Amino acid sequence: MRQCYFCTNNIKVIDYKNIEILKRFLDSFSRIVPAKESGTCTKHQRKLSRAVKNARIMALLPFVTH
């Protein structure tokens, strides 16, 4: 079982502006990778999804990539 990336790196806040980190959790169509695949814990997956969605609203990340 993979360990949660945010727990292992002791990251408490997931910022929507930090797109470099968020991009790691997106697939080739810019969809959020499920926690099962990425190994993210439930608590951080919730925060991550919020951050990705906020970044999409601000056009820092795409909604879809064709």
Next chain:
Amino acid sequence: MERESKIYEIGYLLTPLITEEKINEEISVLRGLIEGNHGFIINEERAKMQRLAYTIKKPNAGSFDSAYFGWIKFMVASDSVPEIKKSFDKNQNVVRFLITEITKEEALRKLPTGKFIRKKKPVAARPIEPKIKTEIKTEEIDKKLEELLSR
């Protein structure tokens, strides 16, 4: 009734139609909107030109492929937030904005949070070798050049 103040962050996109020189004026207008509603600015990052992930279409303003993105962190009573929202909505130069509530620790951090930091391995001290300067004579250079040219 006065409500407790909280810390918020506003991220905004300004139209790329503004020139680089006038951007500071526009930011001070936005700061004024917050301070006008009794907000106290804690931290801020100047807007920078950025390519957008998708084109944003705004009625009566056209579509934008790039914009100036910046953020301001501020403290304000929670009942003033809707008014700040309204004033940002009215501003024609703001393409889009997002107000989020943040924690105290986040407010004081300058860099974006959660930056990947790789732990550096301690480097074993290497003895520094003194660099030996050798004087090169011009005659030697001439000789070498002649050799190269004669090939």
